[in-house]
Amino acid sequence: MLDDIKKDARERMTKCVQTFQSDMKKLRTGRAHPSLIEHLKVDYYGNDTPLNQVANIAVEDGRTLVVSPWEKTMVQPIEKAIHKSDLGLNPMTAGTVIRIPMPALTEERRRDITKVLRQDAEGARVAVRNVRRDVMAAIKELQKGKQISQDDEKRAEAEIQKLTDKHIADIEQALQAKEKEVMQV
Numbered sequence: 278m279l280d281d282i283k284k285d286a287r288e289r290m291t292k293c294v295q296t297f298q299s300d301m302k303k304l305r306t307g308r309a310h311p312s313l314i315e316h317l318k319v320d321y322y323g324n325d326t327p328l329n330q331v332a333n334i335a336v337e338d339g340r341t342l343v344v345s346p347w348e349k350t351m352v353q354p355i356e357k358a359i360h361k362s363d364l365g366l367n368p369m370t371a372g373t374v375i376r377i378p379m380p381a382l383t384e385e386r387r388r389d390i391t392k393v394l395r396q397d398a399e400g401a402r403v404a405v406r407n408v409r410r411d412v413m414a415a416i417k418e419l420q421k422g423k424q425i426s427q428d429d430e431k432r433a434e435a436e437i438q439k440l441t442d443k444h445i446a447d448i449e450q451a452l453q454a455k456e457k458e459v460m461q462v
Contacts, residue, residue, distance in 0.1 A: 279416070279425060279433050286412040286437055290405050290444040297401035297448055301455050304390055308458070309342045309379045311335065314366070319351070319358045328355065337376065344368070344375040382459075390459050398452040402445050409441040 302312040315329035328334065332346040332355060344359075346352055352373055359368045359377065368375045382390070413434060420430040 278419065279429060282412055282415055282419075283433065283436060283440070286408055287440060289408045290440060293401050293404040293408065294444055294447050294451070296404075297397060298451055300397050301394065301451065304393065304455070304459075309336045309338075309340055309377075311342065313364065314342065314344070314359065314362070314377070317358050317362050320354045321351070328358065331355070340379045340381075342377040342379070344377065346373060346375070349373050387459055391456055394452060394455055394459070398448055401448045405441055405444045405448070409437055412437050 302310070303316065311329075311334040315327065315334055317328045318325040319328050319331050320326075321331050328344070331348070331351050332344050335343045335345070337343045344355060346355055352370060352375065355375060356368050356370055359366055359375075365380070366377050367380075368377045370376075416425075416430055416433050416437070419425045420427060425433075
């Protein structure tokens, strides 16, 4: 019973951290990275399809992404999707290849990105704490129902707290690494 609750808590907290990390990948830094645009939706024969399912995305150099559509007819819809995104990118088409230069970030934009990162990190920490709260309530219910002893309850709460601290530290570590990357000129 307790093991199931602990396993569930571990999985849910890990998902919170993973969601934060995937959200961080979508933030634009000065460096080109395929995850920046692969989630963009492209009109593919009337269906909104993620860009990475209709084209190959590669990094040409540190500041340029190259998008190679699998069909020649997809060049225009891909270009349109990149223009419509709020990433502030200007794709340049050369035949069937789309090159996307990454503009250098200004100091002000870097600070804005850092603020967004910190807000996202706080949201992830709150999500982890909410998981802890739910699990602690479930453990207390078990103890009230006399399904576990007080000692088991205290031991389980201590383990859940350690788990919470570990996941919050993971979020903090990821945040600091990304902030360092963003502020690097």
